[in-house]
Amino acid sequence: MKLIPLTCRQCSAPLNVPENVLLVTCLHCGSQLAVVQEGTTVYTESCDQEQNVSLGDAVQTKEMDCQLIEESRQQRELAALDHEWKQMRRRYMLIDADGNARVPSSDTANNMAIITIVSGVLWILPAWIITDNWSPFLVLCLLIGVFVVIGLGLSRLHYQRAVAYHEAKRCYLRRRLEVTEVAEAYPTKGWG
Numbered sequence: 001m002k003l004i005p006l007t008c009r010q011c012s013a014p015l016n017v018p019e020n021v022l023l024v025t026c027l028h029c030g031s032q033l034a035v036v037q038e039g040t041t042v043y044t045e046s047c048d049q050e051q052n053v054s055l056g057d058a059v060q061t062k063e064m065d066c067q068l069i070e071e072s073r074q075q076r077e078l079a080a081l082d083h084e085w086k087q088m089r090r091r092y093m094l095i096d097a098d099g100n101a102r103v104p105s106s107d108t109a110n111n112m113a114i115i116t117i118v119s120g121v122l123w124i125l126p127a128w129i130i131t132d133n134w135s136p137f138l139v140l141c142l143l144i145g146v147f148v149v150i151g152l153g154l155s156r157l158h159y160q161r162a163v164a165y166h167e168a169k170r171c172y173l174r175r176r177l178e179v180t181e182v183a184e185a186y187p188t189k190g191w192g
Contacts, residue, residue, distance in 0.1 A: 009046045020072055023069050032069075055149035077179050085172045094158075097191035106166075116151030121143050 003016040006024075013028035017035055024044070026035050033044040093101040127140035 004035075004042050006035070006042065006044050009044045014016035015044070020075075021072055023072055032173055033055050034189060041148075074179055078176065081172065081176055081179065085169075088172070089165075092161060093166065094161070104162035106162040107163055108153045108158050112155035112158060113152055116155060119151075125133055 002019045004014045004016055004019050007013065008015055008031060009030060010033075011026065011029040013026055015026065015033075017023060017024050020036055024035055025031070026033060031046060035048060036043055036045050041192040074106040090101075092104060094104050095101055123144045124141060127137055127144065131137040131140065
């Protein structure tokens, strides 16, 4: 996010403001400032100064200011949530042999378990055929059993990762919805 260096209209303190913000509060003096863009020029105007306007216009201006402040707060909160989700999502992603990231899936985990079990069972038949004694057959069955246990363990880990990813995504979407519903619950007249 690009920051624009500005100064406070009231106390001349330096401000660094994101480029799409319309209202800002000076951290030094606490003044509410409107960020005004005219062409390539960007400056601040005090929202606290008295103007020659009628009472109705003043109320409407105050409502618009409150709406802009709420929209700015909501935008910052949504941007923080989105950034947090991107970082969290990266932790859950699976990287394949080509370096491509993909979302973990419980279906893939279940398919891994089925393939592991079926492969283990199908390998027992050739092991029975190629061995003519119980001792080598039991050793091969033991090796096949180790393969199956490892495969089932990996599929279980994959399944747990998929469940954790979908739970984290559900929480992210719920939190995002809560932020947007708060703004929609208190609409300001004349703004839409």
